[in-house]
Amino acid sequence: MQFGLSEEQILLLDNVNRFLDDNSPLDRVRAYADGGDDADIWAGLTELGVPALLIPEAQGGIGLNPLDAAIVAESLGAHITPSPFLGTAVMAPTALVASGGKYDDLLAEIAAGTHRVGIAFSEAIKRRNDAQVEARDGRLFGKSLFAFDADADSYLVADQKQHLYLVAADDPGLTRTHLTTVDKTRRTVELTYDNAAAQSVSTDVRVFESVLDIGRVAIAADTMGAAQNMLDQAVEYAKQREQFNRPIGSFQAVKHMCAEMAAQLEPCRSMVWFAGHALAELPEEARVTACHTKAHLAEVAQFVAKTATEVHGGMGFTDLVGLHYWFKRCGANRQWLGAPEFVRQEAAVLQGLTD
Amino acid sequence: MDLSFGPEYEGFRSEVVTFLASNADKAPKGNDLRGQQAKDWQKLLIEHGYTCRTIPKEFGGYGAEPDIIKTRIIAEEFSKARVNAGLGGQGISMLVPTLLEMGTQEQKEQFIRPTIMGDMIWCQGYSEPGAGSDLAALSTAAVLDGDEWVINGQKIWTSTAQIADWIFCLVRSEPDAPKHKGISFLLFDMKTPGIEVRPLVDMTGHANFNETFFTDVRVPKHQIVGERGQGWQVANAILGHERETLAPANTAQTRINALIELMKNETADGARLIDNPVYRDRLMKIQGKVMAMRFNELRVLSARLNAGQDPGLSRMITKLEGTELRHDLEGLAIDVMGEIGLAYEDNPHLRGGGSWQRDYMYFLGLIIGGGTSQIQKNIISERGLGMPREPKFEKAS
Numbered sequence: 001m002q003f004g005l006s007e008e009q010i011l012l013l014d015n016v017n018r019f020l021d022d023n024s025p026l027d028r029v030r031a032y033a034d035g036g037d038d039a040d041i042w043a044g045l046t047e048l049g050v051p052a053l054l055i056p057e058a059q060g061g062i063g064l065n066p067l068d069a070a071i072v073a074e075s076l077g078a079h080i081t082p083s084p085f086l087g088t089a090v091m092a093p094t095a096l097v098a099s100g101g102k103y104d105d106l107l108a109e110i111a112a113g114t115h116r117v118g119i120a121f122s123e124a125i126k127r128r129n130d131a132q133v134e135a136r137d138g139r140l141f142g143k144s145l146f147a148f149d150a151d152a153d154s155y156l157v158a159d160q161k162q163h164l165y166l167v168a169a170d171d172p173g174l175t176r177t178h179l180t181t182v183d184k185t186r187r188t189v190e191l192t193y194d195n196a197a198a199q200s201v202s203t204d205v206r207v208f209e210s211v212l213d214i215g216r217v218a219i220a221a222d223t224m225g226a227a228q229n230m231l232d233q234a235v236e237y238a239k240q241r242e243q244f245n246r247p248i249g250s251f252q253a254v255k256h257m258c259a260e261m262a263a264q265l266e267p268c269r270s271m272v273w274f275a276g277h278a279l280a281e282l283p284e285e286a287r288v289t290a291c292h293t294k295a296h297l298a299e300v301a302q303f304v305a306k307t308a309t310e311v312h313g314g315m316g317f318t319d320l321v322g323l324h325y326w327f328k329r330c331g332a333n334r335q336w337l338g339a340p341e342f343v344r345q346e347a348a349v350l351q352g353l354t355d
Numbered sequence: 356m357d358l359s360f361g362p363e364y365e366g367f368r369s370e371v372v373t374f375l376a377s378n379a380d381k382a383p384k385g386n387d388l389r390g391q392q393a394k395d396w397q398k399l400l401i402e403h404g405y406t407c408r409t410i411p412k413e414f415g416g417y418g419a420e421p422d423i424i425k426t427r428i429i430a431e432e433f434s435k436a437r438v439n440a441g442l443g444g445q446g447i448s449m450l451v452p453t454l455l456e457m458g459t460q461e462q463k464e465q466f467i468r469p470t471i472m473g474d475m476i477w478c479q480g481y482s483e484p485g486a487g488s489d490l491a492a493l494s495t496a497a498v499l500d501g502d503e504w505v506i507n508g509q510k511i512w513t514s515t516a517q518i519a520d521w522i523f524c525l526v527r528s529e530p531d532a533p534k535h536k537g538i539s540f541l542l543f544d545m546k547t548p549g550i551e552v553r554p555l556v557d558m559t560g561h562a563n564f565n566e567t568f569f570t571d572v573r574v575p576k577h578q579i580v581g582e583r584g585q586g587w588q589v590a591n592a593i594l595g596h597e598r599e600t601l602a603p604a605n606t607a608q609t610r611i612n613a614l615i616e617l618m619k620n621e622t623a624d625g626a627r628l629i630d631n632p633v634y635r636d637r638l639m640k641i642q643g644k645v646m647a648m649r650f651n652e653l654r655v656l657s658a659r660l661n662a663g664q665d666p667g668l669s670r671m672i673t674k675l676e677g678t679e680l681r682h683d684l685e686g687l688a689i690d691v692m693g694e695i696g697l698a699y700e701d702n703p704h705l706r707g708g709g710s711w712q713r714d715y716m717y718f719l720g721l722i723i724g725g726g727t728s729q730i731q732k733n734i735i736s737e738r739g740l741g742m743p744r745e746p747k748f749e750k751a752s
Contacts, residue, residue: 001424002357003650003657004664067356235740250743252733258740259732263672270650270669277356289646296643344639345632353615353629 004273005071013071019044020079026322032082033184033325037151042083046113051089054214056097060108066214067276070221074272077225077333080325082185084116084149086222091215092117092156095164098207103166118152118169119215120144120191124162124208125338133159133193138200140167140193148336150178150187156201157191162208165198173197183332185325210279213287215337216294217275223333224268227301230308230326231261237312248311257307264300271296291347295340301330358653360424367425371432374403382439389518394473397442405429406441407471410451415468423659434605444515446470446477450523452593453540457581466521466542478545480510480524480567481590488730490525491534491587495569497526497541499576504528504541506549506572512724516552516565519545529584538586543574559716560700601725602677602718604648607684610714611645614638614688617706621692628691641684648677668739675731678721685715 005013023044032038045051053069055061069090076085088110096103096110109115122145123133133142140157147155155174157165167174173196176189202208235258238249248254275293278286305327309316316323334340348354360368381399383392400406401417408426410416419425433440451470454463469475486493495508506526516522522545529537545552549572554562581589618629618638628634651669658666688711689696698704699712722728736742 001360001657002661002664003653004356004661006356235742238742246746247743249736250745252729252745255736255742256729256732258742259675259735262668262735262740263675263732266668266672267644267647267651267676269667270654271647273356274650274653277358281356281358292639292643292646295639296647299640299643341636344636344643347639347642348635353619354635355630 003270005067009068009071012068013075015048016045016050016072016075017078019048020075020081024079024081026080026325029080029082029185029325030322038082038084041081042113042116045083045085050085051093051113052111053089054093054097055107055111059097059101059104060111061093065276066217066279067273069214070217070272070276073218073221074225074228077222077227077329078229080185080226080229080329084118084152086215086218087119087148087152087156088116090218091119091211094214095156095201095207095211098204098210099201103201106166115154116149116152117166118147118149118155118189120147120155120157121212121215121337122146123160124158125212126342127160133157135159135161135163135165135198138198139173140165140196140198142193144191144193146179146181146188146336147191148186148188150176150189155191156211157193157198158208161203162205163203164201164208164211166201167191167193167196167198171196181332183328185329186332209287212337213290214279216290216343217272217279219333219336220268220275220293220297221272223297223301223330224265224272226326226329226333227261227265227268227297227304227308230304230323230330231258231265233323233326234258234261234308234311237315241313248313254311257311261304261307265304268297268300288347288350291343291350294338295343295347298334298340298343302334305330360428364424364428368428368432371405371429372436374405375432375436375438379436379438384439389473389476393439393442396439397471397473400441401471405433407447407451410455410467410471414463415471423656427656431605434609442471442473444476445479445523446475446521449479449593450477450542453523453580453589456592457540457589462542462580475521476515476519478513478516478519478522478565478567480513480522482512483509484511488727491538493525493527493538495524495526496530497528497539497574499528500573502576504574504576504578506541506543506569506574508569510567510569511555511564513552513565513567514563516545516567517554517562521545522567523580525586525590528586532584535587536584538590539583540580540586540589541574542578542580543572547572547574549573557716557720559713559720563717563720601674601721602681604645604652604677607645607677607681608649610681610684611638611642613707614641614684614691617688617711618691621695621706623693634687634691637687637690641680641687644680645684648673648680651676668735671735671739672731674725675728675735678718679728682715682718682722685711685718689715 023041049062050072052061053064057063076083096107123131128145131143131145133140133144153169155167157167173194175192179188179190181188238254239247241248271293275289278289309323309327312323315321382396383390387393404417404419407416408419409421412418447470451467454467481490483493483495497504497506522543524541525538526541527537528539549570551568553566555564555566556562619627621628654669655666658664695704699709737744
């Protein structure tokens with residue numbers, strides 16, 4: 001019995017961490033937030049094999065499993081790295097591999113880092129107001145809100161029936177409108193479909209569910225990385241910053257804030273590991289675990305993001321320190337792919353507790 | 356990641372299951388430490404190695420090599436079958452491991468067998484009115500007079516003192532030494548003249564604890580574990596372990612399943628509470644936390660099995676998070692029931708035998724006992740996160 005990361009997984013985490021330490025420091029993230037691109041970061045991650053991670057070897061990938069993807073997501077969250085990882089390396093390959101060979105050419109492009117796939121799932125998870133996606137005879141109509149990422153080459157779109165379609169970004173029937181959010185580390189768009197050409201990827205709801213589950217676990221892992229980094233920054237700051245002639249970290253009021261963050265966050269790590277493992281190995285537990293992991297990480301991260309900022313005092317509120325990038329990443333992850341209240345409702349339904 | 360215990364352990368598990376299937380009817384139902392049925396059951400469990408498993412045969416145990424997985428399988432199966440897992444109490448859980456580690460051969464021979472057989476019940480004399488979180492400030496005095504210690508002072512939170520045969524007790528034997536180096540660990544008979552036990556009724560309405568007073572209690576000099584002044588190390592040899600086991604996640608799992616059943620059965624205006632989105636969301640929130648704690652416990656177990664694995668803070672946080680979680684869980688059950696949740700003792704509307712209210716209060720006690728949540732936060736921040744200690748105050752002259 002061994003519950004934890006293998007040596008290979010620890011090595012993978014170290015490799016990605018080292019690359020992102022060098023190539024995704026806060027200044028680089030700021031450059032992206034100010035309108036720059038993430039091309040060099042994605043090229044570097046491609047060299048490390050990141051987009052090929054979940055693609056089976058037979059289809060030109062590395063053939064690793066969801067826990068490995070969660071490990072990479074943790075590192076990206078810790079470094080608040082702008083990247084198309086979630087859609088392109090995690091969710092799209094899961095859908096495309098499930099279609100059984102039909103999309104091997106596209107998978108090869110994804111693995112090579114030359115094609116980015118965005119995700120437009122919001123309307124199939126919890127449709128807001130007048131947004132909706134309707135598919136008729138291989139054409140899409142309606143609109144998706146908050147699709148990510150803004151600069152994708154194609155979009156994996158889920159309609160109300162939770163069927164999956166692929167739409168090319170340059171299709172004449174597709175209009176992309178940039179939607180600014182608080183989280184400047186990920187760019188989102190509104191997609192308007194007016195008779196847009198759509199290739200069917202799956203009409204099997206279980207495929208949609210598996211793509212959603214792995215997306216949620218990856219977001220939870222990203223959240224964990226971001227929250228852990230905020231805690232680390234808060235502890236470090238509290239050790240350095242002096243008031244009343246002593247480090248503020250020696251005051252119990254401050255220490256206890258840090259201890260509470262650590263105590264809530266530590267079990268999250270095991271939860272993310274288990275959730276990643278369950279997706280591949282424990283199908284009966286996988287869906288409920290994915291829901292709970294997504295929702296629980298959202299709650300813990302909300303507490304950590306607020307508390308870590310408070311530990312920094314006024315500096316935490318400034319752009320100078322930049323802690324707000326992590327704060328907003330946690331806040332955005334909370335809403336993507338299902339807000340915690342709705343995801344917990346799904347967990348209850350999956351257990352047959354309610355209709 | 357490998358969650359299986361392997362085929363040899365599955366064989367062991369089926370042995371346990373088979374044993375339970377044919378013997379469970381012999382198990383006592385309540386928590387009577389003194390009953391003959393409890394003692395007979397204990398004897399049977401020891402013979403099969405299902406309790407006191409690693410205590411050497413010469414002292415009455417089963418004499419197996421330590422095997423964390425087998426211990427866990429036994430706990431899991433007994434809990435699943437809801438069968439009494441053998442005698443508990445602080446003698447078996449605290450004193451016996453302490454004696455095995457720090458006791459003399461004579462002490463082991465004299466005390467371990469009767470303790471694990473249920474013939475010798477112990478209470479623990481650690482906390483005092485003036486020494487709670489700052490336990491090392493304890494002041495119960497032990498003064499050597501010839502071949503005897505003469506003990507004066509008061510202990511508090513001495514659970515089972517009213518029925519205990521003996522006490523293991525921390526006393527200040529070296530008043531001039533620094534506070535951690537002036538303590539000794541003594542063992543003595545509760546029938547010794549000069550001991551008075553007063554029940555301490557707590558918020559549950561029961562006397563789960565006592566106050567214990569010592570007036571010129573005379574104890575033979577040799578009834579000490581470890582050397583004079585070593586009592587703090589003796590006590591701490593196993594204190595950390597107690598904290599980890601106060602609120603295990605599998606019990607929380609059992610309780611949340613019971614809470615789900617409760618919410619399926621209780622109705623308000625004819626609607627099941629499980630169908631009420633507000634209460635259901637609170638349930639799901641707590642279920643998510645229980646899940647996180649279960650996986651955290653797997654990590655703790657794994658780090659004990661695999662020498663190279665870093666447990667992070669997973670062990671250090673279990674007391675704080677586990678006890679707070681149970682208090683929240685029991686509290687939700689009360690909210691679900693509304694006024695019915697207030698029912699207590701002989702109320703005909705009582706649910707679950709009154710366990711929801713009792714555990715709601717009991718776990719508030721555990722949040723405080725065994726090192727308060729605030730002390731846990733000091734430990735996590737100082738030892739876990741490496742934050743600076745609170746500066747010591749200079750004594751005002």
